[in-house]
Amino acid sequence: MSKEFEIAREFEVDATPEQMWDAITSGTGGWLWPMEFEPRQGGTGPFGSTLTNWEPPHRLTSRVEDVQGISQQTLNQIDETIEPRDDGRRSWMRYVHSGIFVDDWDNQYDGASRHTDFYLHTLREYVTHFAGRPVAFATFDGPEASMAFDAFTAVGRALGLADDTEAGARVTAHGPEGELLDAVLDFRNPYFIGLRTEGQLLRFFGRNHWGAPVGISVHDFAADADAKRDETAWRGWLNGVFAA
Template structure:
């Protein structure tokens, strides 16, 4: 049975409203994933995945909406206010429909939202305006186990709770990755280097496999090669 949801997340971002607006509308590969097309910059304009732009007021408001079969819809809203010293306040609203397992899906979506919005803030602060070579990597079926994400943390050398500190991990085909731990909780880990961000998702908590994304900002970076290397590393944790 279809049931609507609404997730609201607010955060201060170390960047201007224009940088935040651009990140939401053209810089998605740097913090989320590459969009399938571009947003037509006007209310009523076409957007990726068959969506329609429902608000376009740069740099303060952007929203889009998509309808589907069986009562499905998905809406994203960004309200951006200027703060002192080049900062911004972002109010992000995601609303839509889940068709089954509502509580689990809502819990997963809310926790993913917090992580993605943190990653947006990291992108704006450190890599604003840059596109990224991107890779999305999914673990094997064995990574659905209840303790599967602990293997990722152990392999990265992450212990305890919270962000802060550094990790150094050797990845065959990539080399040594020396990174700041910019995010860590039970289900997610974020690593940041001078020219990359790595995001790890403990989706085993929500009935899926463990996954990760790679965002490479160095010129000439090869997302496919990095994805293959990290994929071999991730799969090796469960073999």
């Protein structure tokens, strides 16, 4: 059954409005995934959306209706407003994701709401530590076994994180092929883990909580970054966590 939803967040960040605008519209994969925008009002945006507001560097709205392949009415809109703070040295942002979910409303809303918090945290990490740097982006899902109810607990332990290690701690994480990663645990809750190294943002998604496999995204800012190499290495690591 179709039902409307709205997910709204507000925050301030140590980045200029221009840096924030570039982060959300350049589509490099620095904090989310690569996306393309036709830079004008009425232009096309990600996933076949229309840009109903294009006002750099202050307002961006993308809207898509009646998604192909879904018989019921659908609507998905993302509205982002950016205002300067401290004479333009900092920014305030309001992010509103709204629309219509057509099936399993509670589960979809819970997943979208929790993902929003993690994605926007990653945006703040990006503009604070890596803004404007070239990036190689990789993302993938784990094997079917990573859909188990305790799968994300296994991921944390495979990274070498104690169950009680909290966000903000500096850790030595266990990466692919025995590599030890000097990292900040920049985000952690039962659903997501974020690690920030000198040259990478590593994102771990406990999507097993919503009936899907665990996922990983790698945002690699190193001079020799290679998206395919990152995917191969971390996919092998994730498969190894759930090997029989």
